[in-house]
Amino acid sequence: MRRKKQKPEEIAARKDNFSRRDFLKGASVAVSGGLLVTEAQAAPKAPGAEAVAGPGRVAISLRINGKAQKVNVEPRVTLLDALRDYLDITGAKKVCDRGVCGACTVLVDDASVRACLMLAVQADGRRVETIEGVASPDGTLHPIQEALSRHHGLQCGYCTPGVVMTLVELQRECSNDPIDEHDVRRALSGNLCRCTGYQGIVEAALAVLPKPLDQSRDMIPTSCAPLR
Ligand code: FES
Numbered sequence: 001m002r003r004k005k006q007k008p009e010e011i012a013a014r015k016d017n018f019s020r021r022d023f024l025k026g027a028s029v030a031v032s033g034g035l036l037v038t039e040a041q042a043a044p045k046a047p048g049a050e051a052v053a054g055p056g057r058v059a060i061s062l063r064i065n066g067k068a069q070k071v072n073v074e075p076r077v078t079l080l081d082a083l084r085d086y087l088d089i090t091g092a093k094k095v096c097d098r099g100v101c102g103a104c105t106v107l108v109d110d111a112s113v114r115a116c117l118m119l120a121v122q123a124d125g126r127r128v129e130t131i132e133g134v135a136s137p138d139g140t141l142h143p144i145q146e147a148l149s150r151h152h153g154l155q156c157g158y159c160t161p162g163v164v165m166t167l168v169e170l171q172r173e174c175s176n177d178p179i180d181e182h183d184v185r186r187a188l189s190g191n192l193c194r195c196t197g198y199q200g201i202v203e204a205a206l207a208v209l210p211k212p213l214d215q216s217r218d219m220i221p222t223s224c225a226p227l228r
């Protein structure tokens with residue numbers, strides 16, 4: 001059944017809440033004891049009868065960009081490191097490695113998460129989408145990628161995978177709801193870009209996402225207008 005649509009501000013709040021709370025909860029267990037009760041293993045059991053993972057490597061299964069993948073990781077390994085160092089899926093970038101910049105953003109079961117703040121074992125059995133899975137198999141760029149290119153929404157490109165995943169989530173969650181500039185900037189508030197000044201990114205998003213009926217996108221002041 002389709003999930004209830006959420007407003008952009010609800011998406012942003014959920015993203016922050018999930019990332020920090022869930023990571024701290026999982027990491028404190030992993031670090032203090034070297035052991036972890038994974039989500040899949042966390043079904044109600046008799047007290048003291050929880051199955052634990054670790055401290056050595058544990059086998060987890062992920063569905064990454066539609067493909068089933070198995071990997072053996074220690075419970076302390078983040079989802080970002082599992083993707084980059086164990087599976088050679090390097091599109092999500094490690095920049096701050098502490099949940100600040102958003103460069104590592106991926107979707108887990110359709111919700112954006114900072115992969116540096118999620119343990120790989122917490123993603124066991126779940127769907128993970130990365131920037132590598134956004135374009136079509138024939139190489140055709142996703143409309144958001146195409147728009148970012150057209151509107152000069154990237155320079156060094158280091159923030160771009162995270163930006164794209166955030167906008168893909170926004171597009172899905174608000175597929176028929178009008179999106180305005182405020183919504184886009186709010187959704188992107190967790191993605192730091194050091195190069196562009198954001199104007200091109202916002203213009204690209206507004207060119208693709210449903211626009212309010214009473215507002216023309218051309219009203220957005222711009223120093224790098226869309227190429228026509
Ligand atoms: S690398 Fe994950 S938020 Fe910066």
Ligand code: FES
Nearest residue numbers: 155159193194195
């Ligand atoms: S394009 Fe360089 S950090 Fe955003």
